[in-house]
Every structure is written in C-alpha cells, then in structure tokens.
Amino acid sequence: MNSFITPPADETSAQRAELARLVDGLVSGDGMHSTAIEPLYLIRCETPGEMTYGVHKPALCIIVQGGKEVRLADELYCYDPLHYLVVSVTLPVAGCVVRASSTEPYICIRLDIDPSLIAGLISETEPLMASGEPDGRGLYLDRIDAPLLDATLRLVRLLGNPKDIPVLAPLALREIFYRLLCGPQGRHLQDVALQGSQSHRVNRAIDWLNHNYVEPLRIDELARRVNLSSSSLHHRFKALTAMSPLQYQKQLRLQEARRLLMAEGLEVSAAGYRVGYESPSQFSREYSRLFGASPVKDMARLRSIA
Numbered sequence: 685m686n687s688f689i690t691p692p693a694d695e696t697s698a699q700r701a702e703l704a705r706l707v708d709g710l711v712s713g714d715g716m717h718s719t720a721i722e723p724l725y726l727i728r729c730e731t732p733g734e735m736t737y738g739v740h741k742p743a744l745c746i747i748v749q750g751g752k753e754v755r756l757a758d759e760l761y762c763y764d765p766l767h768y769l770v771v772s773v774t775l776p777v778a779g780c781v782v783r784a785s786s787t788e789p790y791i792c793i794r795l796d797i798d799p800s801l802i803a804g805l806i807s808e809t810e811p812l813m814a815s816g817e818p819d820g821r822g823l824y825l826d827r828i829d830a831p832l833l834d835a836t837l838r839l840v841r842l843l844g845n846p847k848d849i850p851v852l853a854p855l856a857l858r859e860i861f862y863r864l865l866c867g868p869q870g871r872h873l874q875d876v877a878l879q880g881s882q883s884h885r886v887n888r889a890i891d892w893l894n895h896n897y898v899e900p901l902r903i904d905e906l907a908r909r910v911n912l913s914s915s916s917l918h919h920r921f922k923a924l925t926a927m928s929p930l931q932y933q934k935q936l937r938l939q940e941a942r943r944l945l946m947a948e949g950l951e952v953s954a955a956g957y958r959v960g961y962e963s964p965s966q967f968s969r970e971y972s973r974l975f976g977a978s979p980v981k982d983m984a985r986l987r988s989i990a
Contacts, residue, residue, distance in 0.1 A: 699833045700765050703748040706840050707791045716794070719843055721853045726840075727792040730785065735778040737939050737975075739894070742797040742876075744864060745769040746828065746836055750790030751783035756823050757926035763825050768832070770864065772797070772876045773822035773887050773924055774894055776935035793836060795860065802877040805862050820872045822924040832867075835859040876924075885910040886920045893929065897936040898960040903929060937961065938974050945983050952979045 707726045711717045717726045735755065751764045755778040763769050764783075771777075784790035839856040842849050864870055875883040888910045893901075906929065907917040921929050937959040944955045956967030972978050977985065 696766075696828065696830050696833045699830065699837050700748045703793065703833075703837055703840060704791050706837075706843075707748065707793070708789070710840075710843055714789070720846055720849055721839065721842065721857075723796040723798060723857070724839065724843075725794040725796075727790075727794060729781045729790040732781050732784050732790075735780045737776070737778045737942065739936065739939065740771045740775050740777045740823075742773060742799075743771050744795045744797065744860070745771075746793045746795075746833070748791050748793065749788055750781065750792075752779060752781050752790065752792070754779045754823070756821070757931070759821075759926055761823065761825055766827060767825045768828045769823070769825050770869070770873060771823050772873045773883075773890050775823055775925060776932065776939055777823070793840065795857070797861070797873075798857075799877055801857065801861055802865070802873065803879075805858065805865055806874055806877060809862065809865055820869065820923070821926060822872070822876065824869050824872060826867055826869050832860065832863045835863060882912065882916065882920045883924060885912050886917065886924055889917060889921065889929065890925070890932070893933055894936065897933050897940070898958075900960075901930055901933050934970060935974070938971055941967070941971065941979075942975065942982070945979060946986055955979070 707728065710719075711726050711728050714729050715727070717728070719726060729750070735753075745763075746768045747763060747765050749765060751762070754761045754763070754769065756775060761769065762782075781790045835856055839853060839860065842853055842856070865874055872883075875881050876887050878884055889906055889912075892906065892909060903914050903917065907914045910917065912920070918928060921927075921932070925932055927935065941955040941959045941961075944950045944958055945952070950958065952968065953964040956964055956971075961967035961970075968978055971982070975982050
C-alpha cells in the first residue's frame with residue numbers, strides 16, 4: 685500500500701504555498717478548469733475518490749497540494765507535491781486522488797504539451813541533451829526543483845494580469861518545457877518529438893490507433909504505415925506504453941464502450957459492437973477484466989453514485 689506524507693520544508697515550499705493560494709482563488713469548485721492561457725488547466729478536488737479511466741493526452745502535471753495515483757497497464761505511479769508527472773504520448777490510464785480534504789484540497793496544474801514548441805526547443809537545445817537511445821515509458825515521474833516551479837508560478841500569476849498574457853505567457857511556457865527537456869529524463873520527451881526516431885514513429889502508430897481503434901488491427905500494416913519492422917514496432921510500442929498494440933487498442937475500445945454505456949445508455953451488445961467487438965461474450969469478458977465487474981453491474985454501481 686502506497687502512502688503519502690506531508691512534504692518537508694525546502695526551497696520550493698513557499699512557491700507551492702503561493703500556487704495553492706492562487707489556484708484556490710482562481711477556480712470555483714472542484715473539477716478541471718480551463719484558463720485564459722490555452723494549454724493551462726487548473727484542477728481542484730476536495731475528496732479522495734475511486735479510479736477514473738480516460739485517455740491522457742501529452743501533458744505536464746504538477747501537484748501543488750494533495751496526492752494522486754495513476755495506473756498505466758499494470759504499473760502504479762504515486763505522485764505528490766515533490767514530483768511532477770510527464771505524459772509524452774497519448775495513453776489510456778486510470779487515476780485516483782488519494783489525498784484531499786475541504787481544508788487542504790487536491791490542487792494540480794496541467795499544461796498540455798505543444799509538439800511544435802518542443803520541436804523548436806530541441807533545435808536550440810540539442811547539444812545539451814544526453815546521447816543514447818532512450819527506452820523508457822511515455823509516462824514518467826521526476827522530482828520537481830525550484831527553477832521549474834518558479835517558472836510555473838510566474839505563468840499562473842499571469843492569470844491575474846490578462847493584459848500581460850499575450851507577451852509573457854509564451855516566454856514562461858518556453859522556459860517550463862526547456863527545463864523539462866534539460867531535466868534528468870528529458871531525453872524521453874525529446875525522442876518522441878524528433879522526426880525519424882523510433883519513438884516518433886511509434887507515436888504516429890499511437891495516433892493512428894486513437895483515430896481507428898474500431899478497425900481490425902493488423903500489425904504488419906501498421907508497421908509499414910510508420911516505416912518500422914513489425915518486431916521493432918512491437919518492442920518500442922510496449923516500451924513506451926507498457927502495452928502491446930493490441931492491448932492498447934483494447935483499452936481504447938473498452939473505455940469508449942464504458943462512456944457509451946453511461947452517457948448514451950446503449951445496450952451492452954450495442955456498445956460492444958460500436959467499438960469493434962463482434963462477440964458480446966468476448967466484450968463482456970474483457971470489460972470485466974479491465975473494470976472489475978460486468979458491464980451491467982458496473983453501470984448499476986456507477987449510476988448509484990452519480
């Protein structure tokens with residue numbers, strides 16, 4: 685069982701405290717709130733909850749108060765105000781706020797990653813990057829430091845001065861992502877953005893799957909589409925996502941089916957068919973394996989707590 689402790693006082697404590705005050709004053713109620721700075725979202729939650737499932741787009745997430753668990757396939761990542769999380773490729777994940785209260789709500793800052801900004805920074809900073817082929821996940825945690833937190837604080841402060849946003853927000857965003865690229869695991873973020881790298885080609889395969897997950901998956905055809913051998917695609921895909929391409933596709937299908945069942949009230953067989961399942965029994969088996977209950981029981985439980 686993972687546990688969270690109150691972060692010790694350090695040079696970032698005052699920055700985190702100010703960020704918590706700013707966000708709490710800027711948002712009205714729990715949830716994820718968009719801002720006047722397009723890639724910036726502010727997230728607040730007063731109560732711990734159960735695992736929620738979704739497809740996470742590339743982003744930087746910084747918790748300034750509280751704690752969260754994120755599950756990628758069979759891997760569990762626990763992070764808190766001392767660490768930041770980077771998602772460098774689109775991933776189906778599950779997340780759960782595990783530390784929050786009305787007096788100290790969970791507060792998180794999310795910055796969606798702009799590939800063109802990363803590519804531009806790489807062209808300027810590549811000599812600073814470590815060499816060698818990365819083989820890490822498309823989701824990783826690292827310890828936050830004062831310079832990164834300071835740049836984030838300056839970005840959030842701009843929300844109180846809207847006239848400054850057009851000029852100063854791009855500068856703060858560049859600094860934030862520059863510091864990520866120069867960080868201990870920045871090579872992983874860099875490699876996904878580099879044209880021609882294996883990770884960039886796998887990212888193209890990931891993008892194709894997200895737009896065509898209903899279609900039958902033929903690995904040889906997908907590998908040709910992104911100019912990789914079938915074995916290279918399988919190996920690097922699993923290294924980035926912790927899943928095979930087929931497992932990734934199943935997650936996309938099942939998450940969309942769950943949304944259809946809940947939001948549109950479809951019958952179980954219709955939801956399975958809509959996302960590409962021809963066998964209702966196979967759909968129910970795989971749904972139960974991912975979500976821990978059959979579609980009918982899962983829907984009854986979700987509707988009872990909605």
